[in-house]
Amino acid sequence: MRxxxxxxxxxxxxxxxxxxxAGGGVELLLDLRQRRGVRGPGYSRxxxxxxxxxxxxxxxGYRHVKELAPTTELRHVQYREDDRQCVxxxxxxxxxxxxxxxxxx
Numbered sequence: 001m002r003x004x005x006x007x008x009x010x011x012x013x014x015x016x017x018x019x020x021x022a023g024g025g026v027e028l029l030l031d032l033r034q035r036r037g038v039r040g041p042g043y044s045r046x047x048x049x050x051x052x053x054x055x056x057x058x059x060x061g062y063r064h065v066k067e068l069a070p071t072t073e074l075r076h077v078q079y080r081e082d083d084r085q086c087v088x089x090x091x092x093x094x095x096x097x098x099x100x101x102x103x104x105x
Contacts, residue, residue, distance in 0.1 A: 009033075009046040018058045028061035034069035 005024060012020065021029065031048065052062045070078070082088065 014050075014054050018054060018060070021055075021060055022058060026060055028063060029055055030068070031062065031064045032066075032068045032070075033064075034066060034072070034075075 003025075005026070007017075007020060009017075029051075031051070048064070055062045
């Protein structure tokens with residue numbers, strides 16, 4: 001039986017990220033980001049090319065599924081909610097109510 005799990009890309013070192021995936025028995029990571037480049041030296045591990053190399057070395061598959069990524073419109077809804085709550089996207093714990101309503105009207 002196959003399972004689907006979710007994991008954020010922030011708050012992990014490369015090693016901790018791979019350990020979490022391997023510990024959960026993950027065989028394939030689906031990257032659901034619209035844009036796979038990440039700015040800033042502190043987040044280079046989340047860059048698609050680096051992530052794919054690390055996953056391959058850990059024998060974990062990778063597939064980008066842009067069709068399932070949040071749309072630009074939805075991301076802007078969330079950014080407005082982040083501003084309202086005075087939280088940065090990398091510190092966000094959950095999607096805002098408006099973004100959830102947009103996803104599931």
